Every structure is written in structure tokens, then in C-alpha cells.
Amino acid sequence: MKTQISVPQLRQSFAIKYVAMFGSADIGPSHPLYHDAFNVARYLAYHDKIVVNGGGPGVMAAATEGARSAGGETLAVTFNPPEEMTQFTERFEGNHVDKEIRTANYIERMFGLINHADAFIVFQGGTGTLSEWATAWLLAHLYYGHHKPLILYGGFWHKVMDVINENFFIGEIEQKVYKIAENEEEMIAALEYFEKELEMRSQYADNADHQKLDHTGILEQHLESGRK
DSSP: OOOOOOOOOOOOSSSOOEEEEEOOSSOOTTSHHHHHHHHHHHHHHHTTOEEEEOSOSTHHHHHHHHHHHTTOOEEEEEOOOOTTOTTSOOOOTTOOOSEEEEOSSHHHHHHHHHHTOSEEEEOSOOHHHHHHHHHHHHHHHHTTTSOOOEEEESTHHHHHHHHHHHHSOOOHHHHHTEEEESSHHHHHHHHHHHHHHHHHHTTOOSHHHHHHHHHTSHHHHHHHHHTO
């Protein structure tokens, strides 16, 4: 039987309510990255965001714990891997979310995570994190104007993006859909920036208006003036 896999949809609203957090499953509570993810999720929950993750350990568990510590809501998108998928980290019983969406395979899980988020915060991780980040970045490019922004958390991202920009054909649009945040303070600033951008875009109804917004520099002027 064939499985129907749907590509994640474009952004449906001009508000950031659901935030997906991607990152390593291979770290424990004593790791600095775990603390960073916990604190970020706690901030999100304090500000009425719903935290989305893959239901596993590591950064995913830290995201849930951080949100729960602030009385926030959590959502996990999961799947049970087949026996042959020996290197996939299974559902972590210690990750107690408010709602769980179970999918049929890894691709549907990844697409589900992207589909149920309005924005993404990407921490250090492995190949799974790379696949989630690259797919979310691609879709932000393809749906630009109706895209979901990304925050790349950690100073290491500067080196990563330098290598990518030097060796791949990355255009101006791809550069506009993400910001790098080295710490929680910069993450907050990036999130506020993207929320102001979406507020500005909400005033422009169709694709032609979105293109005018970008090409005339109105958007950048508005956002820069808001930061002064």
C-alpha cells in the first residue's frame, strides 16, 4: 500500500504561535545545549507560544521540560521506526507532551513538524537536525512572502553559513528567511524581528504586494525604524 505524503503548507497566518525546536537527541540534562534549549522553550511558553518537537530525548525533551516549567503547551510529532532503522532515536517516554501526532515514517514526521510550526529554532544536532533545517530552509525560500522564518541558535552557525555561502549558490532570498542567534537575548531579538515582519506583511494582501514590499525596501525601513 502506498503512503500519501503531503508537502508542508505555506504559512496560514501572520502570527507566530507554534515554534518547532530542532536539535540533538544525543545529549543529557547536564549538557550546556540542554540548558539552552530548556531556557529558550521556557521563554517561548512565558510568551504564549506552543512548543513543537519530535518527542525524543536531548533537545526535544529539554524543549518540553522548559515549556512545562512555565505552564506552556507542547506538541510532539512522532513515529515508531521499523527494526531496520537501527540508528533512529525512538520515542522518549520521559518527553511528556500535551498532544502527540503519530505519523507513518520519518519523512511524514519531518513534514508534520514543519507543517505544525509557524517558525523554527534550530540548535546543534546531527544528520536528522540537518535534514529538518535544510527542508525548512528550502520551503521558506520556495514560499517566500508566505514563509516560516528560522532562528539558528549558536555561534557555530556563523561558520556553517560561511561555508555554505562560499560553496553553494545561495541567493538573497535565502538569506532573508533566517537569523543567527548566539544566545537567548539574540534569539528574543530575532523572534521579535520576525514577528514585526509578519505584522508588516499582513498589510499586503497578495503576492504582487509582497514583491513590492521587498523590492522597494519598505520592509527593511520599517523593521530598522522599529529597532531604534
